[in-house]
Amino acid sequence: MTFINYASREINCKIVYYGPGLCGKTTNLQYIFDSTAPQARGKLISLATETDRTLFFDFMPLELGTVRGFKTRFHLYTVPGQVFYDASRKLILKGVDGVVFVADSQEERMDANIESLYNLEENLQSQGYDLMKLPYVLQLNKRDLGNIVPVDDLAMELQRKGEPVVEAVAATGVGVFDTLKAVAKQVLTELRKG
Amino acid sequence: MADTPILLREQQYHQIKAVLARLRMDSSAKVVFLVDKDGQEIASQGEVGNLDTTSLASLAAGNVAATGGMAQLIGEKEFPTLSHEGEKDSIHISVIGRLLLVIVFDDRSSLGLVKLRSKQVSHQLATMFEEIAAGDFDEDSPFAGITDEDIDSLFS
Numbered sequence: 001m002t003f004i005n006y007a008s009r010e011i012n013c014k015i016v017y018y019g020p021g022l023c024g025k026t027t028n029l030q031y032i033f034d035s036t037a038p039q040a041r042g043k044l045i046s047l048a049t050e051t052d053r054t055l056f057f058d059f060m061p062l063e064l065g066t067v068r069g070f071k072t073r074f075h076l077y078t079v080p081g082q083v084f085y086d087a088s089r090k091l092i093l094k095g096v097d098g099v100v101f102v103a104d105s106q107e108e109r110m111d112a113n114i115e116s117l118y119n120l121e122e123n124l125q126s127q128g129y130d131l132m133k134l135p136y137v138l139q140l141n142k143r144d145l146g147n148i149v150p151v152d153d154l155a156m157e158l159q160r161k162g163e164p165v166v167e168a169v170a171a172t173g174v175g176v177f178d179t180l181k182a183v184a185k186q187v188l189t190e191l192r193k194g
Numbered sequence: 195m196a197d198t199p200i201l202l203r204e205q206q207y208h209q210i211k212a213v214l215a216r217l218r219m220d221s222s223a224k225v226v227f228l229v230d231k232d233g234q235e236i237a238s239q240g241e242v243g244n245l246d247t248t249s250l251a252s253l254a255a256g257n258v259a260a261t262g263g264m265a266q267l268i269g270e271k272e273f274p275t276l277s278h279e280g281e282k283d284s285i286h287i288s289v290i291g292r293l294l295l296v297i298v299f300d301d302r303s304s305l306g307l308v309k310l311r312s313k314q315v316s317h318q319l320a321t322m323f324e325e326i327a328a329g330d331f332d333e334d335s336p337f338a339g340i341t342d343e344d345i346d347s348l349f350s
Contacts, residue, residue: 001198001199001200001230001232001234002199002200003199003200003202003230003232003234003236004199004200004201004202004337005202005207005236006201006202006203006204006207007202007203007204007207007208008207011337012234014232014233014234042246042248042249043246043249045249045252045253047256056256056260057256059233059249059252059253059256061248061249061252064348064349065347065348067337067340067344067345067347067348068337068339068340068344070337072348075233075234075248075252087263088260090263091256091259091260091262091263092256092259094231094232094259095230095231095232095233095234177349181349184345184348184349185345185346188337188340188344188345188348189340189345191199191337191340192337192338192339192340
């Protein structure tokens with residue numbers, strides 16, 4: 001839920017990165033963290049298992065700049081991708097303003113992408129949201145690998161409503177900021193509507 | 195559709211800050227802050243210093259959400275208070291509707307005092323927040339006239 005504080009002149013919005021296990025959600029956040037000036041971002045908090053799987057969520061506040069005299073701060077969250085962490089995923093979607101679905105472009109992960117996308121729709125619904133009405137971006141990650149599904153095929157399978165589709169290689173930063181920009185833009189446009 | 199934005203007006207913000215300041219004094223706490231259940235910090239009072247209140251707010255909300263999930267699994271609606279005791283500093287969190295009142299305290303205070311004082315202000319804070327949540331997203335909002343150029347300028 002967007003939170004606008006007139007006293008401190010701040011807008012706070014919540015963006016959630018969703019997707020199957022090991023698709024690169026945390027890598028997106030890590031790249032943003034590494035390439036943003038320290039004064040524009042807070043700590044990257046990662047609640048991960050010993051094997052670096054996200055256990056509950058990763059979190060990073062990011063300040064993008066000023067709109068109409070208001071500082072815009074985005075709270076970026078990732079969800080755990082593994083199927084059995086569904087309870088945590090549901091909780092993190094509470095109060096969400098925009099969602100990025102990070103798809104793994106590798107052929108063998110197609111089923112996992114589809115399962116995770118259905119899971120996103122279900123979990124949004126259980127929190128009272130409708131994916132069709134929510135700011136949303138589809139990121140096709142790992143485009144640098146050899147065994148990947150063509151963009152058109154992925155889009156045909158995973159695109160839900162004409163949302164922006166961004167090709168990415170999160171590990172090297174390709175498409176990471178384009179994705180963030182695409183979702184942030186939709187969130188701020190929603191604010192205009194009130 | 196995303197939720198309606200919450201607008202916190204200057205006067206409301208200062209009212210909340212005043213309640214928190216009083217609570218901090220009455221409970222001899224180090225820091226008192228108010229967070230919404232989504233992890234957004236609303237206001238804080240006290241020895242904030244180097245404390246990363248943004249992260250703390252997000253983790254407090256995550257903590258309440260996780261224990262709330264556990265509560266439901268055992269047939270409870272939620273756990274209305276949570277306490278974490280450290281060697282020197284401790285944290286007490288109370289759930290007030292969609293707000294979380296987070297109090298950080300040390301041995302100058304006690305869990306009993308903190309619990310008592312939080313309970314005493316919870317009704318007042320709940321009422322104040324209800325008014326805030328019921329506020330309109332009026333046409334004088336600076337965002338009603340936000341342009342594509344405004345948004346693009348953030349990324350240039």
